[in-house]
Amino acid sequence: MSLDMASVRFAYRRNTVLQGVDLSVAEGGFCALLGPNGSGKSTLTKIIARVLKPADGTVAFAGQDLLAAPRRDHARVVAYVPQSGAAPFEQTVREAVLLGRTPHIGLRPTRHDREVVDDAVDRLGLTGLRDRPLSQLSGGQAQRVLIARALAQQPRVLLLDEPTSALDLRYQIETLQIVRSVTREEGVTALIAIHDLNHAAHFCDQIVLLDGGRIVADGPPAEAYDPAVLSRVYGLDVLVNHGENGVEVRPSALEPAPGVIGAPAAAGARTAVAAR
Numbered sequence: 162m163s164l165d166m167a168s169v170r171f172a173y174r175r176n177t178v179l180q181g182v183d184l185s186v187a188e189g190g191f192c193a194l195l196g197p198n199g200s201g202k203s204t205l206t207k208i209i210a211r212v213l214k215p216a217d218g219t220v221a222f223a224g225q226d227l228l229a230a231p232r233r234d235h236a237r238v239v240a241y242v243p244q245s246g247a248a249p250f251e252q253t254v255r256e257a258v259l260l261g262r263t264p265h266i267g268l269r270p271t272r273h274d275r276e277v278v279d280d281a282v283d284r285l286g287l288t289g290l291r292d293r294p295l296s297q298l299s300g301g302q303a304q305r306v307l308i309a310r311a312l313a314q315q316p317r318v319l320l321l322d323e324p325t326s327a328l329d330l331r332y333q334i335e336t337l338q339i340v341r342s343v344t345r346e347e348g349v350t351a352l353i354a355i356h357d358l359n360h361a362a363h364f365c366d367q368i369v370l371l372d373g374g375r376i377v378a379d380g381p382p383a384e385a386y387d388p389a390v391l392s393r394v395y396g397l398d399v400l401v402n403h404g405e406n407g408v409e410v411r412p413s414a415l416e417p418a419p420g421v422i423g424a425p426a427a428a429g430a431r432t433a434v435a436a437r
């Protein structure tokens with residue numbers, strides 16, 4: 162079972178932004194979608210989420226055509242966390258997360274539905290905020306509500322469009338850990354559009370690099386991160402280090418910070434080199 166896209170093409174009027182994308186993510190895989198601004202990451206996730214309809218191509222999960230499935234069936238398989246979401250401002254956190262249960266609920270939410278919601282609220286560190294209206298949340302808290310709503314949906318495929326962009330470092334890491342554990346422990350297939358190449362390498366097992374609506378690299382981080390390809394795509398010289406902790410990418414022009422061995426002495430500083 163896998164998420165499979167074949168020959169997917171999409172254009173905004175005459176501007177073709179996906180040029181025949183073929184992509185497979187194994188069941189339980191955690192795939193990072195990388196690429197510069199405007200390379201087509203959001204468009205690709207929106208097609209799988211059925212926010213946008215491709216001009217051509219197929220999208221399937223476990224052989225089921227996701228583009229033709231009835232909406233409710235699609236929503237039982239696919240959950241989507243957009244870059245930012247509009248929600249009725251007076252809704253509370255718990256009410257917003259309960260919306261994730263919509264594809265599963267009969268006439269009214271059951272005790273099980275409420276347990277799933279409370280579990281998702283707890284996992285995203287929102288327990289203390291669960292009765293608070295969305296209008297009284299910070300940007301990062303609101304982003305965590307969207308992620309909790311997607312988890313409460315209990316999907317087979319989880320799509321996240323830059324879900325960590327408003328999060329502080331702790332919640333960036335925790336969110337990526339949660340998504341990784343959902344993939345490994347529950348076999349959910351996750352696709353995340355993300356800009357941080359090092360977080361992607363650390364947490365994901367598949368890297369897909371988009372450039373101008375085409376896939377230019379696809380594989381495990383150690384194979385997909387080619388310095389020449391990354392430098393060309395991002396228009397910036399980068400180095401790729403293969404170390405004990407995995408692969409790490411950094412701009413080659415980035416000098417060590419003052420105080421680090423090898424850094425140039427800062428003006429007026431007595432020493433810029435750490436004593437050993």
Ligand SMILES: Nc1ncnc2c1ncn2[C@@H]1O[C@H](COP(=O)(O)OP(=O)(O)OP(=O)(O)O)[C@@H](O)[C@H]1O
Pocket residue numbers: 173176178196197198199200201202203204205354
């Ligand atoms: N609603 C729209 N109407 C017209 N063009 C659009 C629309 N949304 C996106 N585009 C264009 O489609 C291309 C791909 O955009 P997309 O949002 O998929 O890129 P992205 O890789 O997600 O970028 P970012 O990293 O900035 O979020 C860009 O050139 C963008 O300007």
